[in-house]
Amino acid sequence: MYNIQKIRADFPILSREVYGKPLVYLDNAATTQKPRCVVEAITDEYYSVNANVHRGVHFLSQQATELHEASRETVRKFINAGSTNEIVFTRGTTESINLLASTFGEAIMSPGDEVIVSVMEHHSNIVPWQLLAERKNIKLKVIPMNDRGELLLDEYEKLFTDRTKIVSVVHVSNVLGTVNPIKEMIATAHAHGVPFLVDAAQSIPHMAVDVQDLDADFLVFSGHKVYGPTGVGVLYGKEEWLNKLPPYQGGGEMIQHVSFERTTYNELPFKFEAGTPDYIGTTGLAKALDYVSAIGMDKIAAYEHELTEYATQRLKTIPGMRIFGEAAEKGSVISFLVDDIHHFDMGTLLDRLGIAVRTGHHCAQPLMQRLGIEGTVRASFGLYNTREEVDVLVAGIERVSKMF
Ligand code: PLP
Secondary structure (H helix, E strand, C coil), rough: CCCCHHHHHCCCCHHHCCCCCECEECCCCCCCCCCHHHHHHHHHHHHCCCCCCCCCCCCCHHHHHHHHHHHHHHHEEEEEEECCHHHEEEEHHHHHHHHHHHHHHHHCCCCCEEEEEECCCHHHHHHHHHHHHHHHCCCCEEEECCCCEEEHHHHHHHCCCCEEEEEECCEEECCCEEEEEEEHHHHHHHCEEEEEHHHHHCCCCCCCCCCCCHHHCCEEEEEHHHCCCCCCCEEEHHHHCCCCCCCCCCCCCCCCCCCCCCCCCCCHHHCCCCCEEECHHHHHHHHEEEHHHHHHHHHHHHHHHHHHHHHHHHHHCCCCEEEEEECCCCEEEEEEEECCCCCHHHHHHHHHHEEEEEEEECHHHHHHHHCCCCCCCEEEECCCCHHHHHHHHHHHHHHHHHHH
């Protein structure tokens, strides 16, 4: 049983109004709203536990450390990692990819080596590699897609050379909603002896993700997209890989011993966590993961799939509707344009009706170039959205269309 009314009641913001209209929040791919339990866990920790973690001898510091490390265990369990040594806390997906591009680039890559990414990557899975390309003269190779928004796996296979050092691809596109066949793509990379980074920013909130089943070498995501707080995220890395990489930033926490002559580094995962961690944020993230786990990731996936199907069918009845991304496997994201109405105008007018959608290039300008457009309107659903909200969206678009 998926009790949507009970779920909605957990999110206080959903009952507010915008311009005198009930809020219809359809910008979940950008960030999700927070259930009361997450906000309360954060507040409670500030009110009754707060102390800096690790090495503290006093009661509060030990309690805060226990909470922080218990959160790491919650993340481990959520993605089925083999060990908490493989769970590095970061500020989010972007920092996780930068950490990896920088350290992997430093330790493993030489000038002339190659990274494979796809045409549907978010800028955060393009630019860190380009920065590395500038520093180290490495090359980016790009997996193309068909017009439905599906990656061309034959072309992918052809991109491998003996200079390919890593593949970094998004699990679910934040624009097209395409669910890439990531397990198969990982197996292909491994057949060439190449490790694989999964950008799971848009999959973790919507489906069960098992890093051991996927055999992912690295996997990254953000807390705020999975009903957790902003400013905290995760880099999962296989222990054998993380052990090969140098530290990212220097400072407290990441060291074992410091002298002016020689400094040694802490063990995993602390080697990659310089400075005071966001130990309150990790508590919030763990609470959010507990929250979605209690509903059940498979139930969430089924509910959202059904909702997205309904929305797609309804949207297609609107004259002049063009949907971008019609992959066979699709997540809960719908990008569209109607006639020649500018995406920005559509978004602004929908906002006046209380409907929050995102407009623009969605941090995927190379993908926009491939599609031959400047931007889209994007409706993205979360576990609390309803068919009634889809109906409000459709009526809103029809109203805006008539104005033009
Ligand atoms: N990757 C994908 C697929 C995304 O959708 C996003 C955010 O929209 C990111 C990476 C970047 O996430 P963050 O801004 O939380 O670091």
